[in-house]
Amino acid sequence: MGRAVPDVVIPAYYITMAIITGIYIVLALSLNIITGFAGQPNMGHAAFFGIGAYTLAILTTRYEVAYWIAAVAAAVAAGAVGSLLGLISLRVREDFLAITTIGINFVVVSIFLYHPFFGQAFGIGNIPMPSLLGRTLDRGGLLVVVALAVLLVIWISRRVEGSWFGLALESLREDEQAAEAVGIDTRRFKVLAFTLGTALAGFAGALYASFMSFISPGDFTFPLSITILCMAVVGGLGTIRGPVVGAIILSLAPEVFRFVLEYRLLVYGGLLVVMMRLQPAGLLGRGSFLMRQVERWPLRGRGPAAIP
């Protein structure tokens, strides 16, 4: 693979960073459907990332299932469990729901860690790369796949945002009882939001598994869930540009500012607090400081012309 393309030598490092960033973008956008559009707190998103990764890993290494079938299965598996979470969310309100998602993250990781079927602490290795037209892709090829996945998820997000589905989600986010009163079946839409968001995370998990070629339970713990949430929130929950930019910033920042790596958590934590205090809508959220500057320019702004 790669012979048809001019032999441009891109340092492996950049390819790696691009793949990681791409996967984070997919994760942040998938979470955005659940927590941004539908307003349902999900602090355990990494669990579904993990379900996707493990599904792909097990199907390809143990049962020799074709890659793309396994990748779809990864999305389906994650979405199936996600729909269960969606059903749980019907019984359980905001705060309770947030805690439940943390619990689910924890339980899922524990299952990976303790059950022999999932390789326990040893994880699963030798995970293959995707293959296309009979040839196995290399990292460059995987990057193309990830880039396509990013475009796909952006397209899905825009589709949702501009559709009745999206409007229904936003309505139930704003006021669930009022949404019911205007005929929106909030239950059905909540479950659908969870299913879609988690399935996409599962798909990202499949790509991640190939990228790493080896996965273990520690890759999918609660801190990762918080990181994904942080990306979406810092960028601007409920928008599409927000999670994209948030993911880019937060996955590249440790590289750009090397010293930040040592203080990474300090920065993450501090950033979350500062953002929530000063700009809860996110850097690029509606009505945020940056967006207001953008809207002031003679470019066409989006949304209500809120010039303070």
Place this chain on the structure above:
Amino acid sequence: MPLLETRGLCKAFGGLRAVNNVSLSVDEGEILGIIGPNGAGKTTLFNTICGVYRPDAGEVLFAGKPIHGLRPNRVARLGIGRTFQASRPFRGLTVEDNVRAAYGVRYHGGWRSLWGSPRAPDARQRAQELLEEVGLAHVAGMEAGQLSLGLQRRLEIARALALEPRLLMLDEPAAGISHEEGRQLMELVRRLRQRGMTVVLIEHNMQMVMNLCDRLVVLNYGEVIAQGKPAEIGRHPAVIEAYLGKEVAHA
């Protein structure tokens, strides 16, 4: 056949009977007022009719068909629109989107709602019509949370109308708005009735109630204590007692 009918409706919370054996009926084209002192159970009655609560006993019939026990969104889609006592628009959405969200109900089929856009011309036009109906067309792009209370209430009505309901249930629509806005509200309700809408109204504003309603139902402690035309109700001893106390009633 009355459009809406309740028979022996009961709803209790813990030991408290919020709605106790309420039977009433509303004919098509009527404007029925539900009045009573605070805490009489009026909003609970609304909530029980609209499906927010499941009744402990009794029935609710809409156009002859039982609707008690159905979820609120089903009841809404069957043709009952309602507003809330504390104004509840979708604050973060624009006025237009508020109405469109309700209008989109015909696409409620879950995945199917992914196709079709609220930005499509026919949807926008319908929203425009509804907003003009209630006089909100000039603020279509504004964020709903920024509207004044009176406008918010009108928005709620526009939203309820988007479902093309046969019955409109308004919970204290005149609360907290100015005299002039109240007058405009009455005009709006009359216009709607002229076009065949049936209205059930909870209100404390007696002027509105007396001028607008064809019939009244008076609740106290969850029970119906009187029903009839506004003029009769005003003289009814039980009603006076409920509002002003025993001594005044029998004075």
Place this chain on the structure above:
Amino acid sequence: MLAQQLVSGIVIGGVYALIALGLTLVYGVLRILHVAHAAVYATGAFVGLTTYQRTGSLWLALLVAAAFCGVFGMLIHRFVYGPILNQPRIVPLIASIGLFIFFQDFLRLVFGPYAQSFPARVPFGLLDLGAAVIPGRQVFILVVTLVLLAVTWFVVNRTRLGLAWQAVAQDAETALAMGVPVPRVVAVNFLFGSALAAIAGILVGIHYNSVYPAMGEVPAYKMLAVVVLGGLGSVPGTVVAAFLLGLVETLLVGYIGFVLPRDAIAFVALIAMLLVRPEGLFGKGGA
């Protein structure tokens, strides 16, 4: 053997109760999940350890840590939660998580990532009950815990502050209208809950003879499970759930040798409870 396990379970349950109480108190008045509480807990352990290392007095360590963290908690409310209470619920929640991550890493930077020992000399010796032999440290923990729980019960139910807290927890607006100094009640709430958590941190440090920056990690979410299990906002519910969890964890792991990790028990129980009875054991008005 069983008796020994029972005692262990009660000891750990008591500590859980001390930590979880702070969460319940905060939830009661502000309706937010104070995840950063676990950072207060860990900070308390370190402050206590440092005080003990400097002074050799365990009682002083408890006092200083309680005071320090009490103020710490109040500052968190004043500067972080207070200004953002009118935002959608996810905002204070994320801020709380951010605080937790921040302070946990801060502790790591100040004290180093490794565990330190806390070899405190407790004023109790071995307690031989025949069926069970309780080490002095556990006796100490039990005594402190029970005393503090009794104090809490007294404060919540028999003092004006406690009644004010209950009023605010039930209906803050009405309480304010009736002259209850809500901001002050909330501040004292944080003070008290944070002090309890600090003491719990020291007790745990003594129990396992280990204090480390990440020690708040598991309690951060496990205590949430306890609070939800008992019924959000219910003080007796929290205490009961805490003891139950301590017992179940100890018995299932120690006695039976359970398959899932010990920490997962809390969450399995949580999920089960939320499906069956979302308002928790003692909660009122659930999902």
